[in-house]
Amino acid sequence: MTDPTRYIESLFLDAACLDHATTHRIRERLPGLSVEIIHDLDGFLENFRTSPDPIGKGKRGLLLTKQKGEFVKPCPCTPHYLGCNYFIINLDLNCPLDCTYCILQLYLDHPLLTVHVNTEDLWPQLDAFLRRQRGRPLRIGTGELGDSLALDPLTHRSCDLIAYFRRHPNVQFELKTKTTNIQNLMDTEPEENIVIAWSLNSEGSARSEEKDAPAIGSRLEAARKVVSRGYRVGFHFDPLIRSQGWRREYARVIDNLLACIPASRIAWISLGALRFPAPLKTIIQARHPESRILYQEFIRGRDGKLRYFKPHRLEMFRFTADRIREKGGKDIPLYLCMESREIWRKAIKKEPEGRQEIESFLALPSGCGSMAAACAAGLDDAD
């Protein structure tokens, strides 16, 4: 399910952006779709939230509106664990895929697929943001509050964003997806600081927990194509799920990944174990009663979120990290998402002092991606 013209059933237009060029462009790409013009956006969203299964319904409806706040924000990460100083661009919100574990089911204010049409406000905000960063190496991406490429066939955002970041080589710009919507990328000239990243999982977990997402094989095939086109790629094994036979299953995906993608073109691989705020549990039980991911051994972490018992996380991180290294990925920058220094040290034999050290190690140009290089670059670490 990667073609938005097939799954979007309703189009909602905020009256404030009726005449916007992006609105016209998207309407042209969704011919014959019923359109509702929204004059009272807050009232409309309130009604939508209280309708039956708003989350499921939201995945079939597209809202075109304007971003009234800041587009660019620091990734919120989680308290008491190590962050990586990633920055996010909140351009499009929500996701048509229906992953059981998805935090967006709980996190966002409303569940409608949302495109913020006012990109004319994004560019000056990005200019100002980058000026404040004074040319230091950093990472930024759009895939935090939605899938970066899910709506790309409609919005063609990827082309505009790549064109912008091409002029900022100190910034590693990441488009993060589970889809195979790469046509616009294939039609765009690549650049070394543009990273196209895929979320990966074991085949079994992808089938049972990542509803409507392309199979792992299709994601890897899409990654192979963009590498052939000249892009660098990234991968996120997040969330690692401790299902039955997880070792065998993750080993197979890692082996396939490193067999079809040259390690030298992989900008980074992240590992994150399944974790979620307690209220998401109720939502998962109600929306995905067949899922069994909630019934593993979870504890309440220092941030209050439910996460696997530490020895289990450690076991999973060590296994996947070791496998990546054994299979030819020993020079690929590896990092952990929302973990403690202890886990970093024990699982991947690194102990970053803080988030800026991690940022530097990941955001430096390809080939310099080591803690030592980060230190040699004389970067401050304020964490």
Place this chain on the structure above:
Amino acid sequence: MKFTQIDPAVIDVEEERFLISFDCSLAELKHSIQEVGLLNPPILAGRRDRPVIVSGRKRILACLELGLSPIPVFIARDQSDLKLFQLAVFENVSVRGLSAVEKAEVLAKLKSFGAADAELIRRFLPLLKIPPTAEYLDLFLALARYGPEEKRVVHEKGLSITVLKTLHPFSPEERALLWPLLRSLGQNRQKELLILLREIARREQVQPLQLLSEPGITVLREDDTLSAPQKATKLVDLLRERRYPSLSSWTKAFEAVLEKLEIEKGILVDPSPFFEEEDLSLRFTFKNRAEFMARLSGLKRLAEKPEFDQLFPSSDDD
């Protein structure tokens, strides 16, 4: 509505179609009526030959037991059952809080008198202080279908909405085995017991009934040497160990090391919650310099024991 005086003996007290109250104790009410009289006239509805009670059943029963006659009443005429019952509902909620069972009765009766689900959700759930969603309406309508004995436990124990929601997916057979245990636990432990049962059942792909009928659990449930609270507590502990086997084994191993170390009284060594952090914490008490120095010596002796290193099981992982 007409105000009049009536002999309570003519009222059809067997008719319970508008009954909300689950509690039948009359002692306090009788005492109040004896002292100051019937202050708030009950509401009746004219039905064929005998009037029936819309609101004020306990007041009428108390007057009958006290032999009072006539008594002041309001009589409502020519109104549908739905309208009459709404009178009873609004009168009740304006003067007292309803128990979960009473709220369930209210919703089931409103529905049987013709109120639509949408109206129940929009108008009556907020009135009854229940979150206005279809899920909660279903929960309370299911509670209205519980047997009288189950309703009594829910009413007497004052089970919270959260516990009721957790109990909702269990079958009547499972509930029958659970009530004696739930009766003996506080709200938090009730919820914990139900969640543990459901999650173990989901993980092991069995029904909770199968779990509750397992030999180990059956022996515990039927052990006459244990009191009901002891049985319930032991069952929660047993289930917790099964639900969290690794955490339980780490906890036991840590406790075993502490036992081997024979730590002096007044010194406490604790792991971080769920062993999430490497650091251990140490607490000790003292009331003067001499005792403080004695504790320090005790701590030094503790650190010199060969078993001390076993407090740090993960140190080998570095």
